[in-house]
Amino acid sequence: MPTNRYDKILVINSGSSSLKFMLFSMRAETMLAKGLVERIGAPSANLAYQRNGEAKTDEAISADNHGQALEMACAMLAHPERGVLKNLSEVNAIGHRVVHGGEQFRDSMSIDENVKKGINDCAALAPLHNPPNMGGIVACEKVFPGIPNVAVFDTAFHQTMEPHAFLYAIPYKYYEQYRIRKYGFHGTSHKFVMQATAAWLNKPVEELKLITCHLGNGSSIAAINGGRVVDTTMGMTPLPGLVMGSRCGDLDPAVVLFLARQGMTPDAIDDLLNKRSGLRGVGGLESGDMRDIVDAAAKGNTSAASALKMFGHRAALYIGGYFTLLGGADAIVLTGGIGENSAAARAAIVERLTALGCHLDPARNAETRGRAGAITQDTSRVPVLIMPTNEELMIARETFRVLTSPAQPVTNATA
Numbered sequence: 008m009p010t011n012r013y014d015k016i017l018v019i020n021s022g023s024s025s026l027k028f029m030l031f032s033m034r035a036e037t038m039l040a041k042g043l044v045e046r047i048g049a050p051s052a053n054l055a056y057q058r059n060g061e062a063k064t065d066e067a068i069s070a071d072n073h074g075q076a077l078e079m080a081c082a083m084l085a086h087p088e089r090g091v092l093k094n095l096s097e098v099n100a101i102g103h104r105v106v107h108g109g110e111q112f113r114d115s116m117s118i119d120e121n122v123k124k125g126i127n128d129c130a131a132l133a134p135l136h137n138p139p140n141m142g143g144i145v146a147c148e149k150v151f152p153g154i155p156n157v158a159v160f161d162t163a164f165h166q167t168m169e170p171h172a173f174l175y176a177i178p179y180k181y182y183e184q185y186r187i188r189k190y191g192f193h194g195t196s197h198k199f200v201m202q203a204t205a206a207w208l209n210k211p212v213e214e215l216k217l218i219t220c221h222l223g224n225g226s227s228i229a230a231i232n233g234g235r236v237v238d239t240t241m242g243m244t245p246l247p248g249l250v251m252g253s254r255c256g257d258l259d260p261a262v263v264l265f266l267a268r269q270g271m272t273p274d275a276i277d278d279l280l281n282k283r284s285g286l287r288g289v290g291g292l293e294s295g296d297m298r299d300i301v302d303a304a305a306k307g308n309t310s311a312a313s314a315l316k317m318f319g320h321r322a323a324l325y326i327g328g329y330f331t332l333l334g335g336a337d338a339i340v341l342t343g344g345i346g347e348n349s350a351a352a353r354a355a356i357v358e359r360l361t362a363l364g365c366h367l368d369p370a371r372n373a374e375t376r377g378r379a380g381a382i383t384q385d386t387s388r389v390p391v392l393i394m395p396t397n398e399e400l401m402i403a404r405e406t407f408r409v410l411t412s413p414a415q416p417v418t419n420a421t422a
């Protein structure tokens with residue numbers, strides 16, 4: 008494939024007070040440099056920067072808004088000594104992470120005025136994420152005039168779900184009026200891991216049934232049949248499904264009503280379920296970090312041990328359900344910070360999957376860290392594989408694909 012025209016792709020992940028960037032050369036998919044501006048708008052913003060293979064540096068900068076943050080990042084990328092570009096004009100395209108694409112976006116999109124309007128329309132579904140994502144897009148349009156921008160949505164990969172999977176069992180008019188339904192998130196990671204697993208198994212994606220588990224601070228599982236998502240654990244928001252770092256995952260919705268009737272405000276309940284629950288809430292450690300949970304459980308802390316069991320139990324419940332929906336699976340794939348690194352958390356899941364024919368190999372589990380590999384015994388009917396994810400590279404690949412494919416991808420509106 009000719010990469011010259013779109014060799015240098017900048018990937019931007021713009022949050023409410025942060026801007027993450029990564030520059031790739033697509034010729035050999037090499038990451039050239041990456042960085043993160045934090046505390047945008049605060050008196051002391053920070054720019055972390057790292058060239059491939061070198062140590063990370065931190066420096067205090069002034070960045071009142073995303074535009075200034077991007078300018079500081081670009082100054083670093085084109086810095087005479089520390090940069091990786093002679094000139095910013097070497098950047099051929101920019102890929103943006105956009106959290107919510109609603110039902111409008113089934114695929115990554117080359118950004119024009121219509122797409123920007125669509126992203127703004129979806130802001131009601133992700134008020135904390137889509138507006139800062141837009142902030143990154145607008146900043147790039149100013150700093151890189153005439154350079155193509157592509158939006159890569161966390162939700163798009165899950166748009167293949169059918170109504171019986173994505174609708175909630177409430178009257179249809181709430182879907183019609185408010186678009187209340189399951190959307191799913193982490194789509195970029197699930198898609199990357201699906202493709203990486205197909206390459207690992209040496210089979211086309213179309214012939215595979217996979218259960219991909221993205222296990223990080225936020226976690227979700229997807230059931231994928233022939234490249235199409237059949238179901239996933241997150242919902243209209245990233246709150247439901249698995250037990251996460253600080254999010255509760257599945258919960259009887261009446262618990263929310265009960266708490267409201269006790270006098271808790273919607274904001275207080277939001278804070279409780281999103282920030283003070285999950286491993287953090289159950290483990291009682293003031294930390295939702297799996298390393299802290301595992302360490303404390305190993306030292307006999309019963310709350311931490313209980314959090315770890317709950318994590319494994321909930322994940323196994325969904326994996327079993329998805330195995331049934333798919334009519335079997337060629338592999339169960341674990342990724343994300345926990346999936347790639349935490350042998351104890353993986354064991355808490357896989358030890359519950361013997362009915363599916365998954366038998367943990369403790370030695371493989373202990374030694375597989377941050378690299379691809381099976382952690383089940385070779386005699387297992389279904390292998391459990393570790394597959395490192397790379398969401399930034401996937402965004403760069405999507406950007407390249409959208410800009411070089413002859414047909415523009417479709418939205419629901421035009422399909």
Ligand code: ADP
Nearest residue numbers: 222223224225295296297298343344345348349
């Ligand atoms: P995010 O969802 O914020 O991208 P990550 O994918 O980085 O999160 O995952 C963070 C989680 O991964 C944390 O719970 C952390 O404890 C866990 N983790 C990261 N590295 C390790 C490690 N070496 N061993 C065990 N757990 C790890």
